[in-house]
Amino acid sequence: MKYLVLLCDGMADYHKGPLNDKTPMQLAHKPNIDFCAAHGEVGTIKTVADGFKPGSDVANLAVMGYNPELYYSGRSPLEAASIGIELSSTDIASRCNIVTLSDEDDYSQKTMIDYCADDISTAEADVLIKFLEEKLSEEDLHFYTGVSYRHCLVLKNALGGSFEATPPHDILDRKITEYLPENKRILELMKKSYELLKDHPVNLMRIEKGLRPANSIWIWGSGNKKEMPSFKSKFGLDGAVISAVDLIKGIGKLTEMKVCEVEGATGYIDTNFEGKADAAIKTFKEGTDLVYLHVEAPDECGHRFEAQNKIRAIELIDEKILSKVKAYLDSTNDNYKIMILPDHATPLCLKTHVSDPVPFVIYEKYNEIDSGVKSVNEDTAAETKIYVNEGYEIMSRFVKK
Ligand SMILES: [Zn+2]
Structure with missing residues (x-):
């Protein structure tokens, strides 16, 4: 059968x-x-x-x-397994989208233009995620490339540190103000990612081609690994x-x-x-x-x-x-x-x-x-x-x- x-x-x-x-x-x-x-x-x-x-x-x-x-404890630990990330039971994995936000100066006033940054290719996304890893990683915080706009952020030994956050595809065309994560460290990462990504050569090239820039990360779907x-x-x-x-x-x-x-x-x-x-x-x-x-x-x-x-x-x-x-x-x-x-x-x-x-x-x-x-x-x-x-x-x- x-x-x-x-x-x-x-x-x-x-x-x-x-x-x-x-x-x-x-x-x-x-x-x-x-x-x-x-x-x-x-x-x-x-x-x-x-x-x-x-x-x-x-x-x-x-x-x-x-x-x-x-x-089930969150979406990202499931995806992390596919990317090949070895999680310990105390690590917190989170989905890290690369998205397109509007260009207001104040981060919290931006609008979610696109949850997938115009279907960014994995090759382009990999450059951006590696750049963020180089600039923003810490001993207990790392970025991993997944597929297209779907990537992963791991916080080591952070059990109890998983947090609520809104999936970016649920807030298309909306101001992000009330959907920002309460977790200060995560919010700070998102803000810094915008400063780092907005003028990145990959994005300048995308804008030139008429594509949306992948100008910010959006962190959500966090959880720890379940056996x-x-x-x-x-x-x-x-x-x-x-x-x-x-x-x-x-x-x-x-x-x-x-x-x-x-x-x-x-x-x-x-x-x-x-x-x-x-x-x-x-x-x-x-x-x-x-x-x-x-x-x-x-x-x-x-x-x-x-x-x-x-x-x-x-x-x-x-x-x-x-x-x-x-x-x-x-x-x-x-x-x-x-x-x-x-x-x-x-x-x-x-x-x-x-x-x-x-x-x-x-x-x-x-x-x-x-x-x-x-x-x-x-x-x-x-x-x-x-x-x-x-x-x-x-x-x-x-x-x-
Ligand atoms: Zn869906």
Whole structure:
């Protein structure tokens, strides 16, 4: 038996949006997803437990079968594992975005123009992060380069020093005044980063090219490392993750799953969809039982208010990933199961995540059922009345014989 989890980040949406009260799931042409829905189990699942913010961290941990109450302390420690940072249990890791802020003299009066500095490349970002490390690091404080705009700040032996801070993608176009971290040391770092980065040659070049400068860091998502049981010890299966983002790769590493690298996986609509399908097929052929294939694109389109791209992202997942992997699995004549779901909704109208339950589909090749659902979306999934209240129980439900 093989198992495919197709995690479509941020796919679910609200009706009140730019698409005449329809959702991207309703408008996307997705024959393969809908085939699985028609012949499988369809319902809704609460992936974000009460008391948690609706992040991809908490939601993906739950879908992978890990109760965030036990295994979550912040987003960054999960990403740090992917970057290859060895954290001790007393270190505090924080997400360090490089962002674009407006150019008022008073730092606290600036506006969050862009949480990703125009999708800065990893190569450019690496120069900036290394520059900050050179200028701002201290014995117990270090910067590490991640991917694109997503980097890491580690405070050594700082247990108890984790702090609340707002994700920058939640405050787009807003003044940062009331969202600045209360932690004085962190705030000071952010202010100093602006002075160091605003006229950095990398940024001067970006401005010349008409790109937004990466002129400040923004620190959030802090926490310490939690010990997690391996996926194999929990579910008895060899698992692998395929994703463009450090968060998912980090969870994979911490749970001792195989982490597959895919060339051209960007986390956006231009990602290498076929490459991800090929990686899944290759991994299955190598004997892996379960592949957790994560696609970030619908979420990014939600954050960017790109309605048509969000629809297209769902269609590309269906056409270039699901159809291909499913055709391979069919060709083996072995039984297999496919679970399709978002981690959370990223409604276009809000440009950020929400905690509402999301649709899920579980399909089994040699145990087809008639769900009565012709096309899965937020409404048809809710209508089945099948509801999973504890998100972290979905994995056991999926892999049970
Ligand atoms: Zn998101």
